[in-house]
Amino acid sequence: METLWYLAKLALALVLGMGSAQLLGKERFTRVSAYAQTCLVWLLLFFMGVNTGGIDGITSQFRTIGITALLITFFAVAGTILVSLLFSFILTPSLRSEHIAIAKRKEQSFIRRLYDIIKEPLILVSIVILGLLLRLGTDAFSWFESSLVTYLLYVLLFFVGMGMVHRKIRFKGVFADKSIFFLPLYTILGTYVGALGVFLFTPYTLSQVIGMLSGFGWYSLSGILITDLGYPVLGSISFLSNLMRESVSFFLIPLFGRLGKRYYYPAVCTAGATSMDVTLVLLSSHFGMRTMVGSIYHGVIMSLVAPLLIPLFF
Template sequence: MYSGLLIILIPLCIGYVLPRQGLRTLKVVNRLLSAMVYVILFFMGISLAFLDDLSTNLMLIAGYVLVFSLCILCMNYLALLWLDKRLPWPSSGHAQPPTSRWRMALDSFRLCMVVAVGFGLGLTGWHWLGEASRASEICLILLLLLVGIQLRNSGMTLWQIILNRRGVFIAAVVAVSSLAGGAAAALILGLPVNTGLAMASAFGWYSLSAILMTDAFGPVIGSTAFFNDLLRELAAIVLIPALMRRQRSTGLGLCGATSMDFTLPVLQRSGGIDVVPTAIVHGFLLSLLAPILIALFSV
């Protein structure tokens, strides 16, 4: 029953307890992580093509994505607005010119294209493509090992996390409100609540949620998780510049786990350099929570 949990936690912990690596090794780790994202999404596309009654399932996925995205983002937004009122975060006034959101949106489009290519290949029905699920499990183990190494070398100490109270508060609000939104979506769709909680636990980390949710609940839920988390990232890219002017906690919180990597440049440009430490703490905590919560809700 707990084999899935061990598959997730063991490589993550091994990567985290390894000694800190040099700059050259970290560059290799980062490149491998970027490559693994594309490989995992490619295999997910292949698995999606092997679904029975494909057209019906695609419509089902679209409906699931719509409901989960709306419920989770709305819950996040309302909870973060409350936090902004209770704990105001004044702007430093050091914002930079906005970064190219079109370029970042193009990166997200590329990810969708990788899924589409895998899907197209899977439609050929070649028998050897049936091994895609086994290959994705191997990729998952490697991905989590690399993530553990990356978290270990992020430079974040326990003391730094504790001192950055705002980052901890925002991460806590995002985590709780996301779980509430996931549970609400599951009830609306007639799905088990634990499925909704697992869906909400990725906090925007689409490469992780895609493979974990596919392994635990099948390609329909796995594909829903991917597009749900990808939509979160796209929404954050669009909303950050406007929200960071007056509702900085909301702008940061909507980024979820991506605030320590993908959306960090947008946050820095829109909110100033003082946003960066809080964004890294926030993203670090959610990245650490995501695989653990998904595994717990999937058993």
Template sequence: MSIKILLVIIVGILSGYYIIPDTMTLNTDLWLDIGLCLLLFFVGIDISKNKNVINDIKKMGFRILLFPLLIGVGSILGGIVGGYIIGLNFNEGGAVGAGFGWYSLSAIILSEHSAKLSALAFISNVTREILAFILIPFISKYIGLTETISIAGATSMDTALPIISKNTNAIITIIAFVSGIILSILVPFCVSIIISLS
């Protein structure tokens, strides 16, 4: 599955660069939204086949909130460490890590502070999403099912959810969706607060 995903991304990049004219990409956002909604619709159907999922989630209770909390803390700490390695202040590295994979929003927020940070947030969070697409099948097979949620970050509620669903089970899919929603809500707050620290 990882090879298929990687090939599709490469074919898309090459097609967009060499074959598809700019006029055909004017409505790309609309097509992406339609495709994403269809994917999420079928993920919902797949979840509904397992009747015990809701009961299992209820048993977890507030523990389900530990997933986005720990993913968020890990992403921010990872950003701080990575930022230190390349010479960023702790707040700059932490703010980039606080994008949680939502490359467009984190880049826009950080563009008010620095074009360099904005570009770095965009590149690092796009890379996180692409790596999630490629590595989720491997992680689910060789490391663990819940670990697939962490690499996806905020994208576990949308673009990465179908891949998580295909490679895990209904319970993990619901946890991933909840985690992605919470992380997405936290992005604007975390990025803004962390970058303002000195």
């Protein structure tokens, strides 16, 4: 019952944000909403580091956290690729759909592409590490209460809801195209198939592994949410794993783009929730602009289900 009430409050925050944007006007407060989301994510990640630093014996677990995050990332991505390819052959055996096209693209230098890939992840990881070090090395956050994270999370989801309305996303035609409509299902199923492999090589329960993977690339939310649920170590693993998933997708999307139309499905499913924003340009540049609606639809659905699925497994 407690989990359902928690889910209801998260959903309510999201719906209130969407309703507020509708009432205030879709063109108003767009920048405010975007800046608020960025600032809140940074603040929440900082406090996530602070919270993790307060765990007894946490310094002895750093190596385990990193190895586990790498392991579950590998299995989640592998499962997603296999399942999305399998279902693409079942539902569209001849790939007659015309919405996918291998687009011509201008190649950037390796240094520039590498910089674009690592810039944001480095900033976010640095914020978490800063909070962790300040908690471990000083008494500045002896006042900290984990309940603060809960309230900030509600505010973040409120602005996420506003942002969804501001994007003016329309899914006309998506529901008639089964190959696109079922993309989120491929991602969820493939990720959870990968979780079965992780379960065999780690001490965590299958439920915990699935919960950690249920961010689907939305690393900031997954880490914060799991930490808020009372599992700061698992929150740190989930944060790193979903961050790695996004980073890996930057390398895999161009590769899939060179392999052909069929590989749009594993490309967008590997990207997870980021297919509507961070990896959207990369997906459209390698598979054609007409895939943009499908990529946005997939990312929006994954972003909606992530905060609802994660609490179910803890």
